Amino acid sequence: MTTLKTKLHLHAAFRCMVFASTAAIALSVANTATSQQPATAAATQNEVVAVVNGTSLSRKMLGEEALRRHGEDVLESMVNKYLILQACKQHNITITNKDVEDEIQRIAGKFGLSVDRYLQMLQQERKIAPSEYRRDIVWPMIALQTLVAKETQVTPEEFNKAFDSQYGESVKCRMIMVGKQQVAEQLHARASADPAQFGQLAKDFSEDEASASVRGMIPPVHRHTSDPKFEKVAFSLKPNEISAPFQIADQWIMLQCVKHLPAMHPPAQQIAAIRQQITDRIRDQKTRVSGTELFQKLQQQAQVVNVLSNPELRKQYPGAAALINGQQLTLAQVIAETLKRHGVEVLDGEINRTLLEQELKKMNIQITEEELNAEVARAAESYGFVTADGKPDVQKWLADVTSEQGVSQELYMQDAVWPSVALKKMVAGQVKISDEDLRKGFQSNFGERVEVLAIVLSDQKSAQQVWDMARANPTEEFFGQLAEQYSIEPVSQSNLGRVPPIRRHGGQPAVEDEAFRLQPGELSGIVATGERYIIMRCQGRTNPIVAEMDDQVRDQLVRDLTEKKTRIAMAEKFDELKTASQIDNYLAGTTQDGRLAAVPAAEKR
Template structure:
């Protein structure tokens, strides 16, 4: 499948790695497809290649795209190639659609509600969401005492981050699309009126009505076309619901033996990955499907791994279990997984990794920890933390910072116009209003120019230099940063967090060493790739470089470090 500096990565080696990583997910998909295929055979339902191509054309046309462009977009944006799209998405969709027996024609009442939701009246409002009734009552009282403070209350107290950052602003509330009680209250409010506390699920909501938006006028000329679009949309929605219900019934009626999940079944079903209603899905089929779906990505990782193995061998260095355990402990400490005594809580860290990333300890060690340790072994002696590094790190992490308001513009002409307006009305409030109106950066726009304080040595020297030059109330010049133009207004300086350098010297040293190591590791890995001869037959690519002596070896055959003994591999 690939040759790296003369050493081969075999198809079997690649298949083993694909199965190791993706067997369970891929097998679940194959089982579902087998259940569906058997149902089609039982009911005489067929889906032809022409049916599939017609459906792809229909979907692409909905997005005003050619079929080629649509398939290309799926591969680049969603990592779904054309064959997988045909077999695993379009075919099951059509099969379920044809197996579904229930009528999916929308009723007149459903059409009326859909029309009203799309073109009927709406409510422009702001929203505060909290998780306790007591807090909701307090916030409501504060809002009632000063209705103009609702936006600020939303920013400070709403527990929904998306709306809190926008001062409570939400998309207009429509009918028949959300909680009926919330909609009923929203449409009963007058302009600037506050709602009572509205319990929804385990949350408590408060609305402030800003405006009742009248229904959209639709001419009789356009009404038939709109009704046809709504009817099609509703029909597709009902079909999806019916298809989902049908598939749940098929699953419940099927007898499935998942041999991979239950190894005790292996003697009874030799060579099988699963058995669906008496029909086997073989390990060979599973292996081929894993390679088909994930082979390119896994092969790229195996190529990278083999490059590191070759370089470690050339340098006479090894990665042992002690190195692995130390790196896992370092990661646990870096992400604040600590025991009461301050030592790294490796067990809690590994639990977090496996649960959040849907992986195993074995795969985490193999794909993340081992490469990191290998590269550190290769570059460790090249990295030094200097006194200047420590001083800059101290200033950046613990020194004073500049509090500013910021406006980010997309072109110089508009930046000049906004800068003139800010200079002619030199107040924080007016600058914030300009940011809300003109800034193209979402955070500064929604927060009326407020951004995190600027610190030294953060990687933006031009911006830092201008910010630290300013005094409170001063306006910066127009700062060109790439294709953006930034205007700052200084609010003041923060107080240094820590004044004693020696109190944090050790912490700084570890942090800076790790960052410099990461930079050196990336540089070393780039060097390895650029200087290597890599022929990737699966991707159809070839890269020239220096050639080593040829060998035949599967990456899976190398002795690799195992996971820490205290944390057995699991999925």
């Protein structure tokens, strides 16, 4: 299980930009009555889709839960597909199978994959079957592109701007960003008096944490990629020159030019491919804008009424999900389409919930409304949602978290808060904080850190070559140049090797051990971690944030460590429950015999 803020719930909030099949929409509009006999429909609703330790889960229940979570999105996509289909008919547009296959080949080629490999990747990673991808994603996409083709032609000016933003001149800068003009002017005066201190001032005072951690360094500024004022200032500066503070939105910014980078000139044999890539990207962007406008126009003309989201209309039109030009798109068809797209995912969430309910009953644990509200208040406080008097601002937190997830408060409580409280009560009393935990926690959060320049490489051979060059010329400037030329990690590559300071117990023991052995100016060995090879140059160490662990710091560490270890215990408890359970998932076609979990490995067959 994860923390509330990560938004990874038992039911993942997965939104697919897919459309319903042409046949399903055509049937839903042309035939308002279902062709199923009542007995057959009832039998389908009562069909068992999973059995969890003897508890049956029905298709009817699954359909209702899937509709609650994804019904609005699915309905919207089904209506959109119908509107696109009708627009194509009006304009005598026909999308052939060859058009679809050519588009799939083009998309696969953009990723450097064969069609078969690309479709296999979609099936494995996004659970989209090739037939569904062709019918529900690619066909509507081509139809939409054709309908707005006149508005999406790429002009020479648009191409030239995009080419310039990718391959043209750029400026490497440091930045200081603050919220108040007076502070910006004071920092500007200090930086102008001693330009060499700009990086230190950025580290100490800039409110942009990402750049402050690397002494103000930001990725190179290209034309036509950010705020025009920002770009104009950056390109106007000479090396080491500092701009006057300027305002963008509610922030005050000043830049120091490090150097101007020349334009890149791709080989002639790559120009055609680059032109096609840029043209496709611009056309795709314009298609999204024009497509949105087209949808709005089609919806206004079509008189679409959303019945699903309106309780009064659902009473007035029982069994209907929407009205399109007065004809019904039925609720049953939306549920069927929702199950087709999200059934396996939602069922997995219902299986997980059933496991928790069974264990709560077994342990004779009850969950009260007060406990649920307390968990919401804890989450609000832990993520900084507090009122002026220091109390958790629950309403503001709920508004933020439900808006970010795109779910109702009811679903948030059911899918995030309830499972968290349930697991927390199951592991209550199991978490202990040792003196060693406190020592490591104190070092990690408040202890000294090592400031380094770093180069990250992908293979041992390259790492050895770069390390040899760094040893032969052991200066900070040359190491930064090596990082810019060879590092495959974006932060170190774009900031002359500068990366956030390394702390102890941060999750990279090999890197930490090597960093803390280094003296200022010393070159590290090659540190292999996973599939990466890291070279560091020590710049020095920071002072400890807190010298000694007083009672206040100790209490804070205990709270933080308890929360962290509780989350780990909750995840282990849930894994234990799932592993030991008998689960027959008929929708996914899988089965798990929990009894095997208790059998020694040597006895399993």
